[in-house]
Amino acid sequence: MSLVPRSVREAIHPVHRAGWPFIAITLALALVLGLLWGPLFWLLLILAGWMLVFFRDPTRVSPNAPGLVISPADGRVEPLVTVVPPAELGLGPEPRQRISVFMDVFDCHINRAPVAGRIAKIAYKPGKFVSADLDKASEDNERNGFVIDTAEGHRLGVVQVAGLVARRILVWTNEGALVAQGERIGMIRFGSRLDVYLPEGSVVLVAARQRAIAGETVLAHLPGAAPLPPYPVRVD
The missing domain is CATH 2.70.70.10 (Glucose Permease (Domain IIA))
Structure with missing residues (x-):
């Protein structure tokens, strides 16, 4: 039995594999450039968070009716x-x-x-x-x-x-x-x-x-x- 409530599990959508390279590159830049200028780390972290939303791949159920x-x-x-x-x-x-x-x-x-x-x-x-x-x-x-x-x-x-x-x-x-x-x-x-x-x-x-x-x-x-x-x- 899962310890995470069903409502929470359904609200967290998986990320499509097409998005992971962009997310990984953005996180890497956040770590490297953040050492040079602190605010860049947070800006790039926010950008990576937006990409998690953009590349989400939720399950959808289509209506079952002809035509x-x-x-x-x-x-x-x-x-x-x-x-x-x-x-x-x-x-x-x-x-x-x-x-x-x-x-x-x-x-x-x-x-x-x-x-x-x-x-x-x-x-x-x-x-x-x-x-x-x-x-x-x-x-x-x-x-x-x-x-x-x-x-x-x-x-x-x-x-x-x-x-x-x-x-x-x-x-x-x-x-x-x-x-x-x-x-x-x-x-x-x-x-x-x-x-x-x-x-x-x-x-x-x-x-x-x-x-x-x-x-x-x-x-x-x-x-x-x-x-x-x-x-x-x-x-x-």
Whole structure:
């Protein structure tokens, strides 16, 4: 039996292995440079503590219902738009509904598959590094896109968009791979956004400025899936 309460164990998230080199280097610099100037030790120690938060890798449990699109990232839902997907995805010239989730430097940056399916395509495009909360970031910034085909015949686009601080997009899957809903597929360092391009007929279930949790928050309902149960509507 563990001596640590369950609530405390669940609040302490593991750190993804991608973060340990940064944390170790920062701690080493804190020890060395702290000998030269004391305040540097504390500044770098605080930076290492922030990295522990940034690279956290919590366990997430995805909703168990057919036809759901879940959030691929933690963060704030941006205003919903209908736009033509990036050309490199090969999704055609017709506009699609796009749901964007903006991650600030305090959000968990592990990216997850919004649906279960096969990775039909992975497409990287170099670009700029303007602030990821600007709408033009989806067109101008460095990005990496996934096209996911579901077993029901739907095709979605998921795009990792680098931000003002982010300089590295990591991908943890390959073309042709089968991914489970909520499976880890990559991350972006250090502040960025995820764009999801939905099939025509999808029903969006989130609103702008809503907070999303990767692997758990439902973003949309795919067309043709079993209907969702009715929900009560708040009347102000």
